[in-house]
Structure formats: C-alpha cells, structure tokens
Amino acid sequence: MMNNARFITWMTWALILGMFWAVLSRVPPDQPQAQQGALAKEGFTAPDFTLDLLDGGTITLSELRGKAVLVNFWTSWCPPCRLEMPAIEKTYRSYKDIGFVVIGLNLTAQDSEQAAADFAKEIGLTFPIALDRDNAIGNLYRVNALPTSYFIDRNGVIRSIVVGGPMNEALLQSRVEELLREGE
C-alpha cells in the first residue's frame, strides 16, 4: 500500500511530467483556437441564412457582422415566446442605436404568416421578423424547444444560447451589454 511519503514523491513526478505535458500540448500562436466551422453552438460561427421578412425584403445574418445580434426563434402560439417579446422589443429599442440587432425568427412551418403578423402588430414589434417557411433554419440551429435565443457577437460567433423562456429584461440587457462590451 502506498504511504504519504510515496504519494508525495508520485505527485512531485506528476508535477514535473505535467509541466512538460503543458508545454507539449500548448496551442501554437499561429494555430487559431476559435472553432472553424459554422455550427449552432457556443464558440462556433453562427450558421448563415437568408430569409424573407414579414414586411417584405430579405435579411442575411452574415451581412450583420460588426453588430451584436439576437436571433430569437418563436411562434405565435408558444406562451413563453409571447411573454418575452415585450422585453425583447424594449431591449432592441434601448440598444439598436449602438449596434444591436434582433432577428425574430418565426418558425412559419409550425405557425402561419397571418398569425405572426397579427402578433407582431399586437405587441408593436419594430425589429425584423424573418419567416422560416420550411423549418430549414430551425433544423440548422437544432431548435427543439421554443423559444430559443442565440446571442451572436460582432464577429458572428455564438456567445450564449438560452433555451426556453421567458427571458426577462435583466437577462437580455446584460447579455447585450456583454456582447457590445466585447467589441469595444
């Protein structure tokens, strides 16, 4: 059986080998540590999409580089989605002038354009509402619960994901401030 003195000796060897291991497994400065591919996961570049907007025209996520973006997946029949929309709208109005954009991404395949339009009008939403008519973007972002929100930094990297809701103003605003601070 190992005694304490022998354990200390083993740990001392582990320390020496650990130092070599740490040097050996160092990530060279010229090798980028940021995740390369686009994937709906924290630390990865947000998968790009182009969708039609409820009010006409289209929106492309990659064209929003340089801005902090919240992509919020929702439907009009989802109670927590409805509950958090006023807070999202308020946050959008507070920060839109300093580089914050919201894309309200309606999963239209599970909803209807008319219901989405009625709800947007009822709440008075002013941010762009994108229509995912065939659920392609919902599948790309692995949305398996509503609402789901992706907070994306100015470089297009997903910084945090909030699954479920409703999100309150404090959560929304702190996340947005964090994104905006990173770019300063």
Place this chain on the structure above:
Amino acid sequence: MFPYLRLGPFLLQMPLLALFIGFWIGNTFVEREAVRLGLNKEKINNLIGYGLFGGIFGARLVYAAQYASVYLANPLGLFSLNTSTLSPIGGFLIGIAAAAAYGYRHKLPFRKTLDALTPGFAFFMIMIGVSHLLSGNAYGAPTRVPWAVYLWSDYRQPTQLYEIFFALMIFTIILPRMIPANAPGLRFVQFIALSAVARVFIEAFRGDSVLWLDGYRAAQVMGLLVLIICIVLLRQWEGTEQYESNTQ
C-alpha cells in the same frame, strides 16, 4: 448527447439533473464519512446547505454586480430561475465563504471537515463528467484516433468520457481510503492533487480550452499551481496532529 427531456410543457435540463443527482448521492457519502470521523452529521449537512445557498445567491449577486445598471433598473431580475445569469466563479467563492463562516461559527474542525466532504466531492466530479457528456460541453479537439466520437460536426477526442473515467478512478481510490492519511486534511489534499493531475492530462485533448500566455492552456497552468500547493500541504500537514488508527 442528451441535453433536454421534454415533459409536456416542461423542458428538463438533463445536465442539471445529473448535477442534482451528483449532489444528492454525494451528500450520502459525506454523511457516512462525517459519522465515521466522529463529526456532527447535522452540522455538516448545514454547512453544505450554507455553501450551496450562499453559492447560488452569490453567483446571482456577482453576475448582477457586473451589470449593476441593468439590475438596478430591473431588480426583479435577481430572482429569475434562469441559470444563465449566474457567475460561476462568484458563486464558488461566496459559497466557500458562507460554508467557512458556518464552520467557524459552529467550531467545526477545519481539516477533519474537509476530509468528511471529500467522498462527496469525488462522487460529484463523476457527475460533472456525466453532465458534460449530456450537454456536449467540455468537448474534445478534432482527431482521427479510432475511439473518436462524432460531435459538433467533427470527429473529436471523447474528453467527457476521459473525465468520467478519471473521476471514477479517483473515487475508487478515495472512497476506500487506498492511500493512508494519518493526519486530518490529508485525504482532502490527496483528492485535490489527483484531480489536478487528471485535469492537466485531460485538458491537452480539449477543443475549447481557454488560452493564456502564448498559447498555454489556462486549466493546465491552474492545475499545476494547485498541484504545487497540494505537495506543500501534504508535507506540512503530515507532521501535525495525528488521526487515531481507526479513523485513517
């Protein structure tokens, strides 16, 4: 990977459930060890409760302090059930401070208390690995080794499985007290030292390491520093008050 389980209108977060189970079962190991070491079981339970609640409140308060203007305008946000507005480091430090304050006030022997908590910590570490496996977090670097797992659009080192394997190894060493510890506190330090060694080793395979100073992995640097402190404590505490032979 199995992050969520839908139960009607509710979404059960499986990684959180794993941590809850880890805490619950770990607590039973702590109680058993406390009795064996002759400590008051209720006081140890209270100490854990103070640490846990202090940690949760502390995590929220520290997070809110970082965004003071936001929370001053929305004070109800402090009571949100959302776990994404918690500061892990703040919670850890304040949780330890709350538990330490309780232990000091109730005159719990410091080093013996740490020994009583050790089997619980060791079990909890296994469940942290399980939690990572369920969430897909703490993922490995891309690799082509035959045992790679396909995760996040690439074949990767199964670092979550490494984590579980090493935590299980440490638990099976710590629980039956395979390494004698004749002085209070030594078993706890042994556990921390073994965990630090495991962290330094596993971190090399991670694909999401935080990097410091010219590409060194932060967790490895911290692990090595912790290991140095452990070696010093193992030497210093060995020669102090001794356990009776039946409590080793």
